Amino acid sequence: MPRETDTLPDIQVQWTESGIPSEESIIDAAAAGMVSRKDEPYESFVKDLSLSRAKEFLTKMIEYGHESVLEHITFQFWVSMSRVASHQQVRHRMASYTQMSLRKKRSLTTDDFVVPPQIKSEDLGEWIADSKQVIDTYEKWLAKGYEVDVARRKLTQEARTDMVMTINARSLRNYFNLRAKHDADFEINAVAKRMYQLICEEGLGFLFEDIGFE
Structure with a gap:
C-alpha cells in the first residue's frame, strides 16, 4: 500500500x-x-x-x-486523478505506468468522480447529481446483462x-x-x-x- x-x-x-x-x-x-x-x-x-x-x-x-x-x-x-487528466499524464513516455482498469466491474459512488475546483458552490449539487446519473446509466446497462466492456463506455472522463x-x-x-x-x-x-x-x-x-x- x-x-x-x-x-x-x-x-x-x-x-x-x-x-x-x-x-x-x-x-x-x-x-x-x-x-x-x-x-x-x-x-x-x-x-x-x-x-x-x-x-x-x-x-x-x-x-x-x-x-x-x-x-x-x-x-x-x-x-x-481523473481519466481525462491521466490521458495527458501517460503521454510522458519516458516513464513507466500501471493504471487501474475499468474492464473490471466496479461499485461506483460519486466519490469516484473528480470534481474540478472551478465548480461554484451553488453548482456543486447539480454537478454531483450529473455524476450520479452517469453511475445509474452505467449500472443500468450492467443490469441488462451487458459486459463491463460495453457498459463502461457510458462513464465520463471525470471518472x-x-x-x-x-x-x-x-x-x-x-x-x-x-x-x-x-x-x-x-x-x-x-x-x-x-x-x-x-x-x-x-x-x-x-x-x-x-x-x-x-
Missing part, C-alpha cells in the same frame, strides 16, 4: 513504499557522472564520496546541462483512475517543465506541484529547484 500523505482536493499523490530515491542512489548517480570526468579507477573516488558532495556535483551537472546522469535516479508515485508512475529524475525535470506551468491543465498541474512538494520534503528538491513552478 502507498504511504499516506496529505492530499490535494480531489487529487491524490503519494510515495509508493520504495518510491523515494535512497541516499546511495544519489551518490551512485554522482559517481556515474564522475566516471566520464576522472581518469582513475571507480573505487578510488567513489569510496569517499559523501551525500553532500554528490548533491553539489549533481547540481553542477544540471547547471552545465549534463543531465544524463540524472537518469540513474528513479522516483515512484501513486497518483489518483477517477489510479496509477503507479515510475520516472527518472531527468524525465521528471521535463515533466515539471511542461506541467508545472500556469497554462497546463489545472489537474495535472496540481499533481506536478504535489510531487515536487513530496520531493522537497525528502531533501531532494535540489534536482528541480531551477524550474519555475507556477
Whole structure:
C-alpha cells in the first residue's frame, strides 16, 4: 500500500513504499557522472564520496546541462486523478505506468468522480447529481446483462483512475517543465506541484529547484 500523505482536493499523490530515491542512489548517480570526468579507477573516488558532495556535483551537472546522469535516479508515485487528466499524464513516455482498469466491474459512488475546483458552490449539487446519473446509466446497462466492456463506455472522463508512475529524475525535470506551468491543465498541474512538494520534503528538491513552478 502507498504511504499516506496529505492530499490535494480531489487529487491524490503519494510515495509508493520504495518510491523515494535512497541516499546511495544519489551518490551512485554522482559517481556515474564522475566516471566520464576522472581518469582513475571507480573505487578510488567513489569510496569517499559523501551525500553532500554528490548533491553539489549533481547540481553542477544540471547547471552545465549534463543531465544524463540524472537518469540513474528513479522516483515512484501513486497518483489518483481523473481519466481525462491521466490521458495527458501517460503521454510522458519516458516513464513507466500501471493504471487501474475499468474492464473490471466496479461499485461506483460519486466519490469516484473528480470534481474540478472551478465548480461554484451553488453548482456543486447539480454537478454531483450529473455524476450520479452517469453511475445509474452505467449500472443500468450492467443490469441488462451487458459486459463491463460495453457498459463502461457510458462513464465520463471525470471518472477517477489510479496509477503507479515510475520516472527518472531527468524525465521528471521535463515533466515539471511542461506541467508545472500556469497554462497546463489545472489537474495535472496540481499533481506536478504535489510531487515536487513530496520531493522537497525528502531533501531532494535540489534536482528541480531551477524550474519555475507556477
